[in-house]
Amino acid sequence: xxxxxxxxxxxxxxxxxxxxxxxxxxxxxxxxxxxxxxxxxxxxxxxxxxxxxxxxxxxxxxxxxxxxxxxxxxxxxxxxxxxxxxxxxxxxxxxxxxxxxxxxxxxxxxxxxxxxxxxxxxxxxxxxxxxxxxxxxxxxxxxxxxxxxxxxxxxxxxxxxxxxxxxxxxxxxxxxxxxxxxxxxxxxxxxxxxxxxxxxxxxxxxxxxxxxxxxxxxxx
Numbered sequence: 001x002x003x004x005x006x007x008x009x010x011x012x013x014x015x016x017x018x019x020x021x022x023x024x025x026x027x028x029x030x031x032x033x034x035x036x037x038x039x040x041x042x043x044x045x046x047x048x049x050x051x052x053x054x055x056x057x058x059x060x061x062x063x064x065x066x067x068x069x070x071x072x073x074x075x076x077x078x079x080x081x082x083x084x085x086x087x088x089x090x091x092x093x094x095x096x097x098x099x100x101x102x103x104x105x106x107x108x109x110x111x112x113x114x115x116x117x118x119x120x121x122x123x124x125x126x127x128x129x130x131x132x133x134x135x136x137x138x139x140x141x142x143x144x145x146x147x148x149x150x151x152x153x154x155x156x157x158x159x160x161x162x163x164x165x166x167x168x169x170x171x172x173x174x175x176x177x178x179x180x181x182x183x184x185x186x187x188x189x190x191x192x193x194x195x196x197x198x199x200x201x202x203x204x205x206x207x208x209x210x211x212x213x214x215x216x217x218x219x220x
Contacts, residue, residue: 029088
């Protein structure tokens with residue numbers, strides 16, 4: 001292959017003016033920042049512009065707390081400045097979502113980066129093995145997820161509850177309330193051995209596939 005063809009194939013040009021967060025390649029996020037934004041600390045591989053970096057903190061009841069914004073995937077950084085970040089998700093796919101006065105609940109480990117125009121709060125759902133860390137994102141802006149290419153969207157209606165294993169539930173859109181159930185009392189069938197969450201309300205459940213679960217177990 002000619003060297004010029006090699007150098008320009010799949011080129012990510014950070015010298016161009018990128019207006020919004022985007023994923024030009026499956027595992028790559030280009031994140032233009034004006035003033036500030038939030039991103040996983042260990043994922044930043046390059047940037048243009050002048051930035052300073054601060055530890056990000058959790059939010060509760062509209063206020064920042066003293067607790068750092070950290071989960072099983074690592075820590076978030078608050079990025080201040082003006083320029084463009086290049087972030088790498090490794091073997092996972094990056095998926096960019098636009099919120100237009102919408103809201104979404106996510107397990108925190110699936111959140112990769114988000115614009116500061118979004119309002120967000122940290123929360124928890126009680127699980128059989130301990131608290132499940134959540135982030136509630138709302139308002140207008142973009143956020144990036146990892147692993148969203150392997151998610152299934154499941155409709156939930158008020159007349160019928162859904163039972164989802166704790167490991168599978170990634171988040172939800174709409175007015176949904178998940179409640180933990182004791183092991184062995186999840187559904188009518190005795191063969192259900194995994195801890196389950198009973199989800200009631202109306203909206204869309206985000207559930208990761210069995211292949212994604214197998215990959216996660218293999219990585220552990």
